[in-house]
Amino acid sequence: MNCIAIDTITGALSVTAQGPSGTVTLSVEEGGQHAPSLVGYIAEAMERSGFTAPETEMIAVHEGPGSFTGLRLAWAAAKAIAMASEGSIVSVPTLDVFALPYKSWPGAVVSVLDAKKNRFYVRVFRKGEPVTEAMDIHPGEIGKYLDAEESPLIVGPDSALFAEGIGQENPLLSVTPITAFKAGASRELLFLAQTRNGDYTRTVPDHAGPVYVRKSDAEIEADQRRNTSGT
Secondary structure (H helix, E strand, O other): OOEEEEEOOOOEEEEEEEEOOEEEEEEEEOOOOOHHHHHHHHHHHHHHHOOOHHHOOEEEEEEEOOOHHHHHHHHHHHHHHHHHHOOEEEEEEHHHHHHHHHOOOOOEEEEEEEEEOOEEEEEEEEOOEEOOOOEEEOHHHHHHHOOHHHOOEEEEOOHHHHHHHHHHHOOOOOOEEEEOOOOOOHHHHHHHHHHOHHHOOEOOOOOOOOOOOOOOHHHHHHHHHHHHHOO
16 A cells, blocks of 8 residues: 655654555654645655555544644645545544554553643553543643553653653652654554554545644634633
């Protein structure tokens, strides 16, 4: 199957293509400025892997949470490829992707992504399965979801920052941060889309899109204006 996975949710742009010539992953650190480079990286990965956009059978993207701009960019590219190829789009929850390599850990695995403003997108896993929904929380709030005896792992590109916040609020909770995915997670994204796509929603319809978890600044400001005006 000719597949492409697109990861634009962090400062790294990562694309993985799998086709008749093998699996190719391209990644570059761009500080989140991915729009000018994305199309070229997708085309190059496809070419190296031995297929073209019209021959694409599946496009994997992060479902969310993640940055508004990053998620929209990946979904726009995925929908363009799907229209050209009639391939299917498979979306995978972002925090599930970060937790994947640690599914055999006997204790809790806390998958995190920096949501800015001293808050993080977080999901807790045990034995490879999620035990919470994706949350938007301050690091100090994670203690109520964990048992100190579990030796929890904190995983994801922003795990060290999250662990620092935990220590300030929960000094007796011992956690181990594992900073991974600094170069992106498109390879893991593609793996989950291929092996567990029955667990996720096929998102070919035009109305489908990412899950943000947090409202945008514009939505928050609009809510505040409505509350102030009493409407």
